[in-house]
Each structure stands twice: as C-alpha cells, then as structure tokens.
Amino acid sequence: MEFKDILAKRRSVRRFDDRRVPREVIERLLQETFTAPSSRNSRSTRIMVVENRDTIARMAGMRDYGSAFLKNAPLAFVVMGDGNASPMWRTNCAISATVLQLACVDEGLASCWVHVDGRPCLQAEPEGRKALDVLRELLPIPEEYGVLCVIAAGYSDFQPAPLPPHDDSTSVTWVE
Ligand SMILES: Cc1cc2nc3c(=O)[nH]c(=O)nc-3n(C[C@H](O)[C@H](O)[C@H](O)COP(=O)(O)O)c2cc1C
Structure with missing residues (x-):
C-alpha cells in the first residue's frame, strides 16, 4: 500500500470481527x-x-474507562520498554507503537492504542492501583520493563470514516 494511503486509512478501531x-x-x-x-x-x-x-478479556479490565473494548480484540500487543537499555524507553515505545499501528493498516488490520503507563485502574482514584499492576498479575512482564501501552488489533467489523481534514492553522508555525 502507498504510504499516503496507509496514513489516510489509519483510524482507531475498537470493534473487531471473530477472525484470528x-x-x-x-x-x-x-x-x-x-x-x-x-x-x-x-x-x-x-x-x-x-x-x-x-x-x-482480563486485560480489558485493567481500567474502568477506555480499555473495555479490548475484550473484543483477537490480538493484543503489549508494548514494553527495558529501562536498563534506555532512559528514553517511553519515547522509544511510542515510536514503535505508532509504526506497529501503521503496519497494521498495511496488512488490512485495524488497531487501537490502550494507554497503560501511569494510568490508574479507577478514573475516580488517580492515586490508586495502576493498570500496570493488573497487567503484571496477568502476564510474565519482567520487573525491569515498563509498559507504555497495549495495541489491540484485529479485522475491523465496519468501515471506519476517513480522517477529517487537519486544520494546520492551529498546529503549524511557519518561519520564513
Ligand atoms: C497516547 C495515546 C493514548 C491513547 N489511549 C487510548 C485509550 O486508552 N483508550 C482508547 O480507546 N483510545 C486511546 N487512544 C486512541 C485515541 O483516542 C485516538 O487516536 C484519537 O481519538 C484519534 O482518533 P483516530 O486514531 O481514529 O485518528 C490513544 C491514542 C494515543 C496516541
């Protein structure tokens, strides 16, 4: 697929069909x-x-807001970073996760990011138990690794609307 088409087709999709x-x-x-x-x-x-x-499905319960849709995904990528390998592990993870989401489009897959790093389980208790603690109980995540996000992926069960045009006027400054 052309890179331009990959960019145009990427949308966050939270509904998947049953195909593995x-x-x-x-x-x-x-x-x-x-x-x-x-x-x-x-x-x-x-x-x-x-x-x-x-x-x-258990991972979907890591937060009480914005992660429930994960239970419908046939596939989840846990994007982790080795803090011993780089203090920039979060930034590195964000770049990796973005490349992964674009690669999904190229394979005809849909995806959505579920944030983990720093997120509390309960929206009403920002200082309480963290989504990461739930994932550590469910998955063999090495102690020295952090987790930035989970990328849910699968085949979309609907055709997402194309991205709306971007208004450059608020986000771009030209220096001539
Ligand atoms: C850093 C980051 C965190 C996100 N966290 C979540 C999340 O926890 N749950 C969710 O449903 N979507 C999450 N998203 C998806 C955004 O809501 C989505 O990208 C945004 O609404 C724009 O829609 P689009 O991706 O279709 O262009 C996240 C996206 C990013 C980049």
Whole structure:
C-alpha cells in the first residue's frame, strides 16, 4: 500500500470481527515494528504478543474507562520498554507503537492504542492501583520493563470514516 494511503486509512478501531490474525501476519508486523528508530539506537522496546482470548478479556479490565473494548480484540500487543537499555524507553515505545499501528493498516488490520503507563485502574482514584499492576498479575512482564501501552488489533467489523481534514492553522508555525 502507498504510504499516503496507509496514513489516510489509519483510524482507531475498537470493534473487531471473530477472525484470528494469522501467525505469519503477526511476524511481519513485528519485523516492521522493530524498524522503528530509537534513542542512541538503544532498541529498548520489547513486545509481548497475546492471542489468548481469556487473557485479553482480563486485560480489558485493567481500567474502568477506555480499555473495555479490548475484550473484543483477537490480538493484543503489549508494548514494553527495558529501562536498563534506555532512559528514553517511553519515547522509544511510542515510536514503535505508532509504526506497529501503521503496519497494521498495511496488512488490512485495524488497531487501537490502550494507554497503560501511569494510568490508574479507577478514573475516580488517580492515586490508586495502576493498570500496570493488573497487567503484571496477568502476564510474565519482567520487573525491569515498563509498559507504555497495549495495541489491540484485529479485522475491523465496519468501515471506519476517513480522517477529517487537519486544520494546520492551529498546529503549524511557519518561519520564513
Ligand atoms: C497516547 C495515546 C493514548 C491513547 N489511549 C487510548 C485509550 O486508552 N483508550 C482508547 O480507546 N483510545 C486511546 N487512544 C486512541 C485515541 O483516542 C485516538 O487516536 C484519537 O481519538 C484519534 O482518533 P483516530 O486514531 O481514529 O485518528 C490513544 C491514542 C494515543 C496516541
């Protein structure tokens, strides 16, 4: 797919049909994700691939806002960073996650980011238990790794609306 088309087609999709994502597609996505640049070439990003529907459904309960849709996804990528490899692990993870979402579009897959880092389980208790604590109970995440986000992925069960045109006037400054 043309890069322009990939950018135009990417939308956050939170509804998926029942099709599993073939293993060879997942492996291509991972290869593409790891082309992402990283601070000082530290390559601190680590990815955990979760295909077990029960585990994904439990992960969906990590927050009481903005993560419930995850239970419908056939596939979840946990985007982790090794803090020993780079103090910039969060930034590296964000770049990796973005490349992963664009690679999903190229494979005909839809995806959505579920934020983890710093997010409380309960919106009403910002200082309470964290979404990361829930994931650590469910998944074998090494102690020294942080988790920036989970990327839910699968085949969309609807045609998302195209991105609205962007209003440059508020976000771009030209210096001539
Ligand atoms: C850093 C970041 C955090 C996000 N966290 C969540 C989230 O926790 N839950 C969710 O449903 N969507 C989440 N999203 C998706 C955004 O809501 C979505 O990208 C935004 O509404 C724009 O829609 P679009 O992706 O279709 O262009 C997140 C996106 C980013 C980049």
